[in-house]
Amino acid sequence: MHEFNTVDGGTKALNFSMHNVYKALDGVETSSEAGWLADIGIRELGLDSGDVSFKWLGSDHINATESNTTPYGFDSPLPKRWNYLHLNSVNKNADGDYLVSARLTDSIFKISGHDGSVLWHLGGLRSSFKLDDFNFSRQHDAQWVSPNDEVEIITFLDNGADNLDPPYGPYPTSEISSGLLVELDKRTMKARVLKRWIRPDQGLSRLRGNMQNLPGGNVLMSWSDNAYMTEHSVSGDLLAEARFTSERFVTYRAYKFNFTGMPAEAKPVLKAFAHGITQEKSSTVIYTSWNGATDIASWKYYCTGPEQDPRAIGEAARTGFVTTFYTSSYECGEVFAEAIDQDGIVMGTALPSATERPKHWGKEKCDGADLDLSAESIRSEL
Incomplete structure (x- = not known):
């Protein structure tokens, strides 16, 4: 599932849907004319009514030629299929548009809440922005920090590597995973890193993970492996570090929130x-x-x-x-x-x-x- 995000004051929820489609692909080298594709999409549902207020399918807007992975499973019978896109986060801004991370295209894109069109790409093979002296791949958890008409600022986890070896996955694009604060200037169509938080143990998070912007400017990073998580100050200082003792366990995301308990019935x-x-x-x-x-x-x-x-x-x-x-x-x-x-x-x-x-x-x-x-x-x- 990867995502369940409440929006519009808690009245609606965003999640992903997936179904299998049998179709022919142009521009992708396959051994058969048609095959099975995992078509992943976005749904926005009313929590009380269950009514779908927004629906978006990847195959309608993102060409399979943008995928940065080989079509493994495309030529095979179900249940195998080619997951060419692999969405892993979606968020909504005050204008009703959506910020989406697609892991297997190594890109983040903004979707119009009006007609579902892709307003811009960041990264991947069709980046709308020129990346100023940085790259990223297999990213997770793209979040808006400051969306506006001319400059948008976002954060995300740059995994920088995959769990699959070539040719099924790309070579690492970074030596160390990191959290990125990125400015997107739509006047110059350039993207630059404002701040980077390096994984303290110098490792690569090849799967999963997230980055949470905390009140006051600190960030919480989930590096996934052994539930390894760290908290950092605005200046980059490491404030806290924790992980499971067993290497058998991982976590998809980690969050930090205030918890205030005031029992309604129990007394001192x-x-x-x-x-x-x-x-x-x-x-x-x-x-x-x-x-x-x-x-x-x-x-x-x-x-x-x-x-x-x-x-x-x-x-x-x-x-x-x-x-x-x-x-x-x-x-x-x-x-x-x-x-x-x-x-x-x-x-x-x-x-x-x-x-x-x-x-x-x-x-x-x-x-x-x-x-x-x-x-x-x-x-x-x-």
């Missing part, structure tokens, strides 16, 4: 325990957690008792899924906690819970009130 929870030989020489440990809440910065802890106002006993920075808070004394009665975000706003409150005491402790007095805080009494109230 708390458990408190007293420790010590005697009540006079004891301490209290309190555990707090809120499953799914991501924005907790700290916890504020309070103690209360019968007919008493809450009394603050301390605060602790969140340390992970469970935060542990210690006091050097026994906090009698009930304990509760507030989850606080980085702006000091209370996000939620863990309900009061009785501090669980050692079994050898008996009754005690707290601020003049006789309390039965035996373990059995406390458990009966939990």
Whole structure:
């Protein structure tokens, strides 16, 4: 499938369609007059209705002579067929036009959303632009950065190599795969590289991969092999690097997004325990957690008792899924906690819970009130 991209405010989706066509080809050396072609196309569908609002077929607009691969499978019976185009990404701009990457023609092209015509090619055998001291091949994930009437800026992953050896695939066009930021000047019809992000391990991504433009100017690169991914600053500094430990696994793309969790139903929870030989020489440990809440910065802890106002006993920075808070004394009665975000706003409150005491402790007095805080009494109230 390779692509599923929501557009128009999430009301529509772009994806690829593929079907087999039996046809004759002019200008392509084959052993038979006609054969099977994998005809790949673009569909734009309404997510609610399923209605197709735009449909485009490669064979109607891109000649098979533009393919930079031999017609492997064309002369064979199905299920073999010649995949001459191999689309791997499609995006839509505000004008309703489409940016498409075609891996096996080593080209990126812009498609009119009005009539489906190809407005320009970048790279390949029919490039509309002169490439200023750079090349690319077997690219993935073409994205618009700044589309306008005179100058368009795009990004994409230049794989620079194929997984197939000649004659079925081309020789590498680069020694190292890279992410490219490219300016397309439609006044001069020249294309130039504004920025290049080199694969840090000096390798070639012969298949798959993508390039994500992050807020603030950083980029995330997926080099595919072993899910190798890197994040780079605008200036090119390597900020993060990760990969699977096993060489058996790869990934098609990688993305980085903010995730904020605020549970609709789950509430903060708390458990408190007293420790010590005697009540006079004891301490209290309190555990707090809120499953799914991501924005907790700290916890504020309070103690209360019968007919008493809450009394603050301390605060602790969140340390992970469970935060542990210690006091050097026994906090009698009930304990509760507030989850606080980085702006000091209370996000939620863990309900009061009785501090669980050692079994050898008996009754005690707290601020003049006789309390039965035996373990059995406390458990009966939990």
